[in-house]
Amino acid sequence: MLILGRINNMENIYYPRQATLKNIKEETPTIKTYRFKLDKKLKFKAGQFMQLTVPGIGEAPFTPSSAPGDVGEMEITIMKTGKVTDKLHDEVKVGDTIALRGPFGKGYPMDKFDGKEVLVVGGGVGLAPLRALIYALFDKIEKIKKIHICYGAKSPADQCFKDEYKEWESRKKVSVNLTIDKPHPDWKGRVGLVTCLLEKDYLKKMNADIANSYVVSCGPEVMLKFVTFKLLDVGFKPEQIYLSMNRRMSCGVGKCARCNIGPYYLCKDGPDMCYADIKDYPNVFG
Ligand SMILES: Cc1cc2nc3c(=O)[nH]c(=O)nc-3n(C[C@H](O)[C@H](O)[C@H](O)COP(=O)(O)OP(=O)(O)OC[C@H]3O[C@@H](n4cnc5c(N)ncnc54)[C@H](O)[C@@H]3O)c2cc1C
Known part of the structure; x- marks a missing residue:
């Protein structure tokens, strides 16, 4: 106890x-x-x-x-x-x-999402912080154009919040797009890493308006890296990409210097960072 x-x-x-x-x-x-x-x-x-x-x-x-x-x-x-x-x-x-x-930390830049589409891109337990964002977006849905939730997990058993997807998708302006890493007998949906949901064809299928969107992504560092490269490849600009930099942190208030990227303390200035602000510093993806 x-x-x-x-x-x-x-x-x-x-x-x-x-x-x-x-x-x-x-x-x-x-x-x-x-x-x-x-x-x-x-x-x-x-x-x-x-x-x-x-x-x-x-x-x-x-x-x-x-x-x-x-x-x-x-x-x-x-x-x-x-x-x-x-x-x-x-x-x-x-x-x-x-x-x-x-x-x-600062939290997500909620005001920036007004009048925009928001692509929420999660991997594994990375959907956890994004779930708080999803609820916050639902709360101001009249100001948001669309929410595209894109989520990748290793297998159906590794999906978080699986009993909520139907409810999320039943809402106006919301799409839920799922993939698992490898084929599985219990899975009839899409197979491939989460980046497969960001291919040009798939974004077209989702009716995503790249020029009028923000992307918020959370997941393992290696996933954030390949998600970012894919987003840039399909036409997103660094300014449109926010990454949850869930690195080891200690004090939480910008004192101990365990979580810096360049001049930024991820605990204080993030943990969600605009890729445009950090892209030119070393070790952005670990
Ligand atoms: C802002 C932020 C938000 C986060 N949100 C979440 C969340 O919502 N949900 C969630 O599950 N996680 C989240 N995380 C990650 C979470 O903080 C870590 O998983 C957690 O700190 C692990 O603590 P631990 O003591 O259990 O693991 P630790 O004992 O610290 O070990 C963690 C990992 O590091 C390895 N490790 C430990 N010591 C060493 C060492 N000396 N050298 C190399 N490797 C080592 C371990 O093998 C293990 O893989 C977040 C992280 C941040 C920064």
Whole structure:
């Protein structure tokens, strides 16, 4: 059982707030969505991230996957990959308390999307931060021309939020485009890496208006790299591409210099960065 003492000083960025685990949903064999009840309401924007501490183990950054706003509960979708996430997956139970600091970062540039089409391009657990964006776009759908959700996973079993695709697609102006990496007996849809959804022919099929679109992408670094190259190849400009740079971060507030790209601190100036701003610096894709 993980319990934290009550912490009163909420102004200090290093002091966390308490969050009690209310529900756990298994998305895939390695990804779970955790629903937390917060000790008091928290205002966050889609794309901003939290630092989550499992007491005694450590802290790691995660972007909420639930609808942004001024909320009393928050969902975070987490892939099992190391110390903190192993402990969460293997030992933390409903009723346990963890610690959250944040929100940090700027969040997605929501105002830029007004009057535009938005291509939301996710891979694997990368659909988690994008789900918060998708909800935020649904909230202002009258201002958005179209939302094209493009999502790639290794196999049908590796798809996150699969019980939501039908509801998303039933909405006006929204298309959901799915692919899995390799053929699978349970899958009748498209097969190939997520970049296959960004081929010129497929974009035409989606009726995507490249000149009047923004793209927001989140996934493994190698995916972001090939998504970016494909987007440039089919005619998107660097200014139209936003990438969620989910690199290792520590302080979350631009002090420790663990997450820089050129002059940018991804934790403070991102984590969602316009490709035009970062493209000329070394190691953009790791
Ligand atoms: C802004 C942001 C948002 C994010 N949002 C999400 C999200 O919504 N969902 C999600 O699942 N993830 C998200 N991530 C990624 C998440 O933060 C990491 O998966 C998490 O930090 C892993 O922590 P851990 O302690 O479990 O793993 P660690 O123990 O830190 O290990 C992580 C990986 O690094 C490797 N590793 C560990 N130590 C070393 C070392 N010394 N040298 C080389 N490799 C090493 C491990 O083998 C493992 O593959 C986000 C990251 C950022 C920066």
